[in-house]
Amino acid sequence: MNDRFSLLLRRHVLESAEERPAEGQLETVLRATSRAPQRRSWLVRLRWLVDPAAPFENGRVRYAAAALALLLVAAAVAIVAVGTAPGRPTVFEGRWTAIDPTDRSIQTLVIGEGRSPSVHLEDDFSIDCQRRGDTSTAFVADGIGEVQAGRLVIRFTSGGCDLRLAPYVVAYTYDAATGTLRDDQATGWSRAP
Numbered sequence: 648m649n650d651r652f653s654l655l656l657r658r659h660v661l662e663s664a665e666e667r668p669a670e671g672q673l674e675t676v677l678r679a680t681s682r683a684p685q686r687r688s689w690l691v692r693l694r695w696l697v698d699p700a701a702p703f704e705n706g707r708v709r710y711a712a713a714a715l716a717l718l719l720v721a722a723a724v725a726i727v728a729v730g731t732a733p734g735r736p737t738v739f740e741g742r743w744t745a746i747d748p749t750d751r752s753i754q755t756l757v758i759g760e761g762r763s764p765s766v767h768l769e770d771d772f773s774i775d776c777q778r779r780g781d782t783s784t785a786f787v788a789d790g791i792g793e794v795q796a797g798r799l800v801i802r803f804t805s806g807g808c809d810l811r812l813a814p815y816v817v818a819y820t821y822d823a824a825t826g827t828l829r830d831d832q833a834t835g836w837s838r839a840p
Contacts, residue, residue, distance in 0.1 A: 776808035
């Protein structure tokens with residue numbers, strides 16, 4: 648719209664508008680609005696939570712509030728991302744294998760990353776499971792480790808063949824000269840290819 652058209656339109660609206668309400672119109676409006684209950688205060692506050700930009704009439708304030716909210720969200724995401732980043736690799740991290748000295752079966756130990764890694768242990772054949780009469784002789788255990796001064800102490804929370812064993816703890820020591828692990832029973836563990 649240009650200024651001249653805007654001026655003409657405004658003049659037309661002012662000249663054609665009725666200045667007084669029609670007969671009975673004011674009473675009708677008052678009667679209709681008097682029956683409407685007032686909004687509860689908690690509902691008014693809830694509207695601000697649903698539409699937080701509504702109280703900001705000024706466009707600049709609204710954009711500044713939106714920019715501030717985006718910065719706060721970006722900072723929160725950055726903090727969460729740093730907090731959930733994987734820990735530094737340790738010498739224990741990876742896949743290890745050993746030969747069980749009691750029954751000559753192959754054992755596999757998978758150690759996750761970080762200072763408190765998840766650990767998974769598998770033994771292809773467990774003579775102890777066979778002696779107990781389990782139908783399965785494949786031993787599987789899961790746990791959480793903790794690196795403590797060159798040792799990895801693992802608390803296995805679940806493990807067994809058919810019957811589940813009570814939680815137990817095993818410690819592994821890293822030998823830097825040979826690049827192997829040694830457990831509490833002096834079993835040697837080598838890195839799996």
